[in-house]
Structure formats: C-alpha cells, structure tokens
Amino acid sequence: MTTTTLQEALSRLWKEEQTRQRLPASLFTLLLYLPSRSLLPRYERLVHTLLQKIPCRLIWILQEESLSSLRTSVGSLPFSQGGSSLFCEEIRLETPSSLLERIPFLLLPHLIPDLPVYLLWAEDPTHQPPLLSSLAAMAQRVIFDTAAPSSLPDYAQALLSLLDALHGEVGDLHWSSTMGWRHLLATTFAQAEDFAAFAGKATLRFAYTPGEGPYPMEVLYLQAWLAARLSGIPLRLLPKKEGVELDYKTPEGMLHFLLTPHYTSDFAPSTLTDIEILGGENQATYTFKRRPHSQQVFVQHSDSYQCDLPYCRTLSEGGKLLDELFYPPVSTHYRDMLTLLASETLPWPHYQGKTHA
C-alpha cells in the first residue's frame, strides 16, 4: 500500500468515526517495532493498559518473513477515558526484512506534527540494525524491551552506547519493572546506620520465578543496581545448575549474591518474590517476602541488638510504558547498572534463543 492509500484509509476512518460522533485523540505518536508477530499479544496488552490512561496514535511495525510485500492496515481503538467521543488511530505496517528500509519513508508523513514521537523497540539492540537508527532519529525517546538478549554484556554495552547516541533519552521496561523494589530498598535502607548491613561480608539471596528467557532480567538488573550503588567491583560469576552466584568487592567488604529460581504458581513468570540480606558487621537480617497475587511485600529486620516487628509495604507497579514515556529518562543509576552488567569480568553465558512469549 502506498502512502497515498494509507492516507485515504485514514480519511475513510475519520469519516466513519465522525458518523459515530467520535474524534481522534492523541498526545503523541507511538511507534512499536516487533521483530516477530508472535510478540504481538504481549505488546497489545501493554498498549491496552496505556490507552486506558492516555490517547495516542499507534504505528506498529511488524516484521513478518512469510510476506513478500508490504501490508498495511488502519483501524481505531477505544480510548477508555474519552467516553464514547474519542478514539485512537492504529496503523499497522507488516513487512519482510527485505523491505524494512522502506518503513521510515512510509511512516514519516503519518507522524503527528508538533507532538512527541516515541519508539518502543522490542528486539535485542545489540545488533543495531539501520532501521533502529532511522526510527530513533524521528523519536524523542526510545524505549527498549528484550526478554532474551543473546549476550548480556553485549546487550548492556549496546544500551550504553545508545544512551550516548540518543543523549540519554532512553527508557527500558526491565529497568522500569525494578522500580518498586528499588524504591522499597531505598526506603528500608534510609539512614546511614542501615548500611552497616552491607559492611563486611553480606550475602544477598534473590528468589525469582523463572520466565521464558534464560536471563531473569528484573533480578539481574536489580542485583547490578544494588552492587553499583554500593560501589561494587565485580569479582566473580559462577553459574549454577539453577541460578547464579556473583561476588562484588565494595569499599566496605564483599557482596555475595545468590540468584535462585524457585518454581511456584503463586506468581507470574519472571517475578522477583523474595530478597534476603544476611550478614554485615552487626549480623543484620533483612527479609522481604512478596505476598502472592498482590503488590504487598512483608519486610522484617533484625540484628544482634534488636528484632523489629514485621511491616508491610506496597510495591509501586513498574514496567509501565506510561512511566517510561512521561517521566524523566533513565538516570545515572541505570547507566551505572549497565556498566556493571557490561563488565568483562563477569562471564555471562551466551544464549541463542527466544524472546518474550
């Protein structure tokens, strides 16, 4: 379909909607690149959540090798908050990889003038294909989301160079999904004396439910973030039959991370369920246990001098596209975390496999 045809289809859509007394609404254009149609259900769910709050024009770019030519379609999606008077436009561009070079030209006329453009890139950015550069040049911010990078250090390094290339206007849904835990840890370790728990040798156990990909991204991000914030230098990575152990040296001692999967139907796949922090000079113990089917976490603390009553905190929900679009882009916390993950000292195993289910 040519651009003219696409424009004609949009005009027809507006006319049809006008008969229902509905107007298109959008605060921005959202481009979504998916390397495979199989990813569509996940991102349709993400978009559905977004459209419950904010209207936008959606342009999907779906790579589909079974096609021999470009295929386009236009449709409308309900915008929940607009009642019956507003709708969001949806454009789908499906293409084999051989025709990807046409995509930037095809969608350029359909970016809404004067409003932001955001790009969600649902592929491992390690290889940085030309399409990423072309689309990133149009976007105010690029949000990355990959379940299974083939090489974690390469992935982290690619994100670091993209951070520089895109002047920091980067979002990362995995990083966003750790927001609740990061805030919880920051509020728990809120005073200088609380950090005695990390002095000497501290053991940190993270339990998680395995997902489809080989890397539990949320868990890896969180441990790298914590290690980076405590000025950890990576020493050793030891893959286990299930899970992995990592050691970092800090100015105050040593951090020994144990990342362990556990299998339970109480939580969705790829969910961090428990954190236990042991040791330190005052033999402190911190336990964070997530309550099934909720955002609540029970927190309990004791050390050689006292034992506190447990209390409950609510994890802020992360992983939301909305947060990545509207909040300030990622900070030095993110950059430092990636720098640790990119460290050559940690021999992460390579993986050739699937992305999100």
Next chain:
Amino acid sequence: MRYHDLVPTMNTGPTQDIGFLNPLEEKGRAPRLVDPCILVIFGATGDLTARKLVPALYNLSREGQLPSHFACVGFARREKSHDRFRCEMEEAVRRFSRSSPLDENLWQLFANQLYYHISHFDQDAGYEALRLFLHELDGRLGTKGNRIFYLATPPSYFPTIIQKLGEHKLLYDTHQMREKWSRVVIEKPFGQDYESAVSLQQVVMNHLSESQLYRIDHYLGKETVQNLLIFRFANSLFEAFWNNHYIDHVQITVAESMGIGTRAALYEESGIMGDMIQNHMMQLLCLTAMEPPTSLHSDAIRDEKVKVLKALRPIDLARFEEQVVQGQYGPGYVDGLPVVGYREEEKVAPLSATATYAALKAYIDNWRWVGVPFYLRAGKRLPKRATEIAILFKKVPSILFSHKNPPGDNILVIRIQPDEGISLRINCKVPGPSSPIQPVKMDFRYGHYFGLTPPEAYERLIYDAMLGDSTLFERSDEVLASWKWCTPILTRWRERVDTSFPNYPAGSWGPPAADRLIAQDRRAWRLL
C-alpha cells in the same frame, strides 16, 4: 561514595535536606522518601478526618507513599477504643476514598497503624498521656520521634492546642530538631480577620518556628491549581499578552451549589470571607496575577504571591457599594429540588447576618495590571459547583467588521473544577459566501487527555507535609497580607448589617446587586 563517611541524618526540615545522601535514592524518578513519623489528628471524630484525611492516608498507603514506619493517632474527646475508631475509619474510607473497592488485605495492615487517644483539647493530663503514648509508639514502631500534629478542629481551638503541645514538650526546639522533627498543620481560615490572624500568629510563634507550621489551603493541592503555574510559565505564548495591554478584565468564580450542611458553627464564625474569599479566592488571584518566580523553590513562589497581595488596591470605603456586594441565600431550588434558606439551616441563628455570597471588584496596582479590574465572586447555594478563572481580552478595533456582527471577545477560561481544563474562545468565519463571524471554542479537557484519576488534594498536601515541602502551604506574610486587604470589608459588614438578607434565592447566581456591580462598568458576569 563510602557510606560510612556520610553525615548522620539530620532531620531539620525537608527529608532531602543537608546530611545523609542515600545512594539508593534515585532523584527525579523515584517517589521522594518520607521519614518515619506519627501523624496526630486533633478532631479525629470530625467530618474532615472521615471524609478527607484518613481516606487520603489510605490512598497514600495504597500507592506505597507512606513511610515504612508510620502511625496515625486520632485525638478527640469522645470515648472510644482503638478498634472502634478503626471500624469507623474503615466505613469512612469505603464511602469517601477515591479508590474503590476497599482493598481488604491492605486495609487490615493499614488499620493496624491507626490509634485513638481520648482527651479534651485543654486537658493537661491528656497531653501528658499523649506524649507517653507517642514515645511508646516510637519504640515499638521505629517512628524516630518525628511528629505531625494536624489540627482538624475549629480555628478557635488552635491557640489552646498549640500552647498545650508546646507546654508538654511535644513540639521540638531548634536543638532537638537536629535529630527529629515536629510540624503542625492547620486548616484555613487562619484567624477571622487581620487582628485575630496577627494574634494567632504571635501565639503560634511562641511555640513554633515558621518552618514548622503548615497552613493548608486545600485548593493549592489540586492538580488544576498547580497546573496554573505550568500553564503560565511553561508556555511563552501567554506571557506576551498576560497584561493590561491585551486583557480587558478577569473574572474569578468560586461557586458551590451545596449549602453549609452541618457546619453551621464553623460557618457562622467564618462566613464567606473566611470560608472562601480570604483563602481560595486570594490564592487563585495570586496565581493568575503573579510575576514569574525566580525559581520553583517554595519561597520564590510565595514571594511573588505576597507581592500581588501587597499591590492590591485597598477598597475605597467611600464607594464601597460599587466595589463590594454581599449576600445570603434564601429558600430556593437547586438541581430542581427545594432547599431551605441559610437562616433555616440547622443551628443557624434565625436572624443571622452571616454572608454566604460576595462579589468584589479589585485592582492590582502594578505595571502589569494597572487599570484591569478583577471581578471576584464566591458563594454557597449557587446553581452549580464551578471554580474557574476567565481572562477576557480587549476587543479588536471596530474597523474591519460590521457593527451588526462584531467579533466577540476572546476568552481564555481555566476551569479548576469540575471538568478540569482550559478553553479558548476565538472567532471564526462561518462557511459560506457571506462572512458572519461565529465564536468557537478550542477546548482541552484534562480528563480526556490524561484520564488519570488524580490524587485528592489532601493526599498531596499530607505527603508534602511529611516530606517537609512547604511549597503548597501558605506562609505567614501571605496570610496576613490577604487578611489586611479583606478585613476592612469584614469590618464594614459588621458595622452596617445588611437588613436585606436573605437577598438571593438558592439556585440563582447571587443578588441583583452583584449584576449591577459589573454592569456599571458595561460588563457582565459570564454564564457558567
């Protein structure tokens, strides 16, 4: 950064102030961290606690914004147990929380943080017992001695309560504030006139520093009011014509369709002046008329607001009736249903002279606004609930268009509530061979585009009070400057009681004199 090199926590004020820099805290992205604390609500059996304060705390808890170690203690004279209070608050949250249904699991955990303390406001033994109870809670819950005392009581109790808190060492001095903090939150109105506001200020300052006192005007907690600053100062377009060269006049309306309900005692004390004009109206006026602040720091913003208040031209008492109209609602119809007049409301004196409506013409004598009248009106039992700021622009020269079909005024309306948004009325040509001019509206509706259910104002204000951020609270000079301007009006009303009361039926837009006030300038109130 070596965490053992970090300076120990010093809670002198805002949580993120000098001292310990938490390496885990991500500034600008993550929600700001709140210190452990205890919130004591005086007047815990009152309407405000049930309708606003506890539901706000519940929603803060739901959003994960309450501190990790927290307790709320209700302080009131009625006999009840902790459990009874918790049951009553559960009912209140079910009814009044913006989020529903109630999260039962969360409620169980939240309710365990609620306590009740029985005492009269002037009972020394009650304050002593409170001090011991709070100390016990500190030990049990780890709240580290940090306190917020929320005075959800009639203003007449403020001096007593603050004095007793001071006498019983529940308020900390500067030296103690190095390790823990205490803050007092009070509701508007602060005083009933200028003299009582000054007197109250003196009582308060005997026991507190200005930085410990948080004067609430809940309008400042509204998203749309905060958006005023963004609208004015994040859009260069508007600054260019935000002055007397382009603006003909400004109308600010704060209208309620409700009557006074069960608040007769409070309303008889405050009247329309203390209930709306001196606080909400003055805040909207300041935010509309202020100069751009030098920064978004709380004092920079409040400095500019005070300048507006100081530039307000005093009411000319010789021409009082041309500038000020007061009213009191009589029986009428609201939403098609008959309602009683103010004097027939429960516990209102049969011959009460309290005003429930006021319309004012104000001038701000500075370079930006000289010659631009600000028409202000506020009242109870008006046809609808609506708060808005309307900027009416000067007419174009009448050269190009026929006098039979002149272009209408351009009007920029900022709707504070309900149907929050901004609209701009412009003139367009009606399609066709002739050129009749038709006004049309460019309309932005907050709810349509952002669709988020914004936090209630009290959630934001309580959260900011816990953080020690006073941006959305009134400063003493702000309060005193607004009372200084309003008090001569009150004095005149008291000296010359209006015998025409009631002078507008409930459900109408106020007394006819209010229409004459603006009509004398060949203008008219906007129909909302």
